[in-house]
Amino acid sequence: MKALAKISVLAACVFAMRTAGAQYAVVGPALQSVSINPATQKYEVKFKPSPSDPALIDGYFILKYRNDGLNITMSDTMATLSNATAVFTDTAQACCTPQAYTVQVHTQQTAEPWNDPYRSMQQREPSVDSCKLQVALSWSPFQKLDKYDDGRFAPIPSFANHVTYHIFGYAGSHNFSMDSVQYLGTSNYDTAFVAPIVKEKLYHHFYIAAVYNNNQDTSTSNLQSVYVNLPLRPKYIGIDSVIGRPAATLVGYTIDTQTEYNRFVLEKADGSGTFFTVQEFSDKLSHTALDNALQNQQPAIYRIAAINSCGTTATSSPQISTLVPSISSNGAVNNITWNGISYQDFDAQQYKVYRTAPSEYAGLVDSTNSLFTADDLSVLPSEILGQAICYEVEATVFDTAGNIICLVRSADVCNSTEPVLYMPNAIQPSNNLTINTQTGKSRNLFEPVSAFDFTYTLTIYDRWGKEIYSGTTPWNGKINNTGEYVREGAYFYYLKALFSNGSVVEKKGNVMVVQ
16 A cells, blocks of 8 residues: 555656656655754754756645644645755744654646655653752654555654764753753664753753754754752862871861752772762861771872762762872881872872971971982981881872962871991902992901991901901901901901990801902
């Protein structure tokens, strides 16, 4: 039955030319789209006029199918147009159900070529999910219809596989403005989309554009608007400082005081990356939140989140980690390293390392942009040996204008500096002493080396255990430091050193004498 209807339509496309004796086919117009103009909310039918000889054409009919295509009425007749694109605007206001249109060419003959109609989209009322802060959109599909011989119309199934939906909208005042429209996303063949809410106390306007026919033609839906009357989220939540203490961390913050939210949480993530709540508070005018957990050896990450009435996060501050320094000793030198700090799109441009104990020697050790510094304790009195030496690292994050965004300070990290003493493994006895500029010692003398003040007793033995030298000064390679130089070979020593803090270090070993 459908095939017969198609054949009859094709047959009707052949007409006699006004000049006798010749027969020509009048080509029908090309229907491009059936849209609803978002600005005017009027139906618009866009088509290309027939490319046939204008002398054969009297005009065009726009047919409008009502009640889902059961009744057909002629809506309007347009004058003969050139090959330029034509647009027909229906006087009816776009309303509640999809509407189907087609275009038909009018000649002096009884038969008139026409197109399969298009049915417009109809966007349904948006729904606001205040918990997820989003708007759910849905709409009827954009369709191309085929006419059966009994006058019924039905969508062409394959047409739906070539339609992509693009979602447009914006948040603003009650009045819609095409100049403010922004692209929000794409839905491939599906007639639903979820749009995030970006602003409260505003109207959100949406319309859908169906793209088909190799992206050359576009049809738009009606406009739908919804007023989002949710509590105002904070425009900003910022962490100003993270101050470490051995048994707690203080987090300083700033929250937009105009927000209508009154529930906030301080959240922390450890090595797993999962955030959990460590403190809940409601006073956005306060400036400090507290984490009473003990500090560990791994950096913790903090953020402050605003919680909505559904118990989910509406917005949160940028993340910032704690500073965790570590110390390793190399003799009288303490090497301090720490993790880097970043906040938003900025890294810490400055780190400062302070020695906090012993208190009489506290102060700034270094200001650097690296993650390492060394503290040479040999310049300090030897009394600090064996005492706890503590450090604190401070990071400062600046914006591009040089303003401080965030200050992070570590808890103290300490170690005890024990006396370290070294002995050379060989000497080359000589009356001409050669001094090592780094150690201040001579390779011609056998003596202990340390960064701290100390006294010592040194005893030298030959291979048979005979004492060669014993004294409190370096051995010069001679018997009792005054006789003849000893022969080349291995000699044994015993050293007992007393440091100024009372520590005693004993060493035994051998030293090679070379000529």
